Amino acid sequence: MSKPFPIFNSFLEYLLKEKSFSIHTIKAYQNDIQKFIDFLTENSLAIETATKSDIRDFLSFQYDKGLTKKTVARRLASIKSFYKYLVNIEFIDKNPSLFLQSPKLSKKLPNFIDEKIIDELMNQPDLNTDKGLRDKAIMELFYSTGMRLSELINLNIESINPDNYLVKVIGKGNKERLIPFGKRAKFCIDNYLKKIIKLMKLNPKIISSESRKSKNDILDLVGDNTKIKRLGWVKKFSINKSINDLILSYKGGYFD
Numbered sequence: 001m002s003k004p005f006p007i008f009n010s011f012l013e014y015l016l017k018e019k020s021f022s023i024h025t026i027k028a029y030q031n032d033i034q035k036f037i038d039f040l041t042e043n044s045l046a047i048e049t050a051t052k053s054d055i056r057d058f059l060s061f062q063y064d065k066g067l068t069k070k071t072v073a074r075r076l077a078s079i080k081s082f083y084k085y086l087v088n089i090e091f092i093d094k095n096p097s098l099f100l101q102s103p104k105l106s107k108k109l110p111n112f113i114d115e116k117i118i119d120e121l122m123n124q125p126d127l128n129t130d131k132g133l134r135d136k137a138i139m140e141l142f143y144s145t146g147m148r149l150s151e152l153i154n155l156n157i158e159s160i161n162p163d164n165y166l167v168k169v170i171g172k173g174n175k176e177r178l179i180p181f182g183k184r185a186k187f188c189i190d191n192y193l194k195k196i197i198k199l200m201k202l203n204p205k206i207i208s209s210e211s212r213k214s215k216n217d218i219l220d221l222v223g224d225n226t227k228i229k230r231l232g233w234v235k236k237f238s239i240n241k242s243i244n245d246l247i248l249s250y251k252g253g254y255f256d
Contacts, residue, residue, distance in 0.1 A: 007047075008033065011085050020173040032078035035062075047086070052096045055079060073102040118143070130195060137185075137192040141167065144185035148172075157193070162186055 012030055015021045021029075039058045040050055055076075062072050080097045087095050122139055126132035142152050151169035159168045165186060166178050 007086070007091055008037070008082075010089075011082055014085060020175070022172065028074070029078045029081070032075040033082050035075065036079055047082075048092050050096055052100060055097055055100060069103040076100060076102050127191075133188075133192040133195050137188040140185040140188040141181055144181040145179040147179055160189065162189065 011033075012026055015026050015029060016023075036055075036058055037047065039061060040046060040054065043054075043057075045054055058079075059072055059076060062075060076097070080095075080100070083092070083095045083097045086092045122136070122143070125135040125139070127136060138152070141147075141155075145167060147167075147169055148171065151171055154170060155167070161167070165180050165182070167181055168176055168178055171177055
């Protein structure tokens with residue numbers, strides 16, 4: 001593997017500081033472009049002199065190694081971004097990747113879940129318990145908004161605007177966005193918050209000391225305050241999983 005050169009490092013820094021990409025995304029860019037640089041080096045070529053044909057040869061080389069269309073398409077996208085950056089900083093005059101087309105990816109049909117099964121899952125929480133009210137509120141909000149798992153895990157009460165049926169989430173690249181939710185989710189959230197406020201007034205000690213430090217956390221208000229537990233709960237609820245496993249795994253409270 002050839003060593004990264006200064007202009008490559010500056011590109012990675014640009015992705016971090018200017019584009020606010022996550023470390024995971026930047027590592028993917030770094031890996032893709034490094035593979036391309038290694039290919040050029042092995043063929044006595046350089047980034048600044050590579051042509052469209054050289055990039056095509058690299059993509060063919062990736063196919064020959066057995067990589068999928070999805071991976072090859074991602075590597076081409078990384079190369080395109082890199083060359084666009086090099087043109088913008090006037091390191092090169094022309095972008096050799098400009099008119100290269102990505103391989104066509106097969107589109108998967110979406111998986112549909114029967115509405116009755118969703119209703120059955122939504123009715124699992126015991127609404128006679130504090131955790132059941134919480135689980136029901138989270139499940140309804142998650143289903144109503146379609147937000148990402150990471151967004152739900154980091155949600156806090158201040159993010160919710162019940163009057164306007166909106167929730168503010170922090171998404172990829174630390175970017176904020178507003179997502180609307182429905183009346184059913186609002187009803188469950190209101191029930192949960194009313195119960196929690198009543199409990200806090202009657203007995204403040206019901207909230208753990210660690211949870212009080214972050215008392216705005218919608219998932220922590222009953223004392224289950226570790227992200228590992230929260231992530232486990234959310235993954236069990238994710239509709240990307242087998243719905244039958246979800247229903248069987250509930251057992252009266254995902255945090256227990």
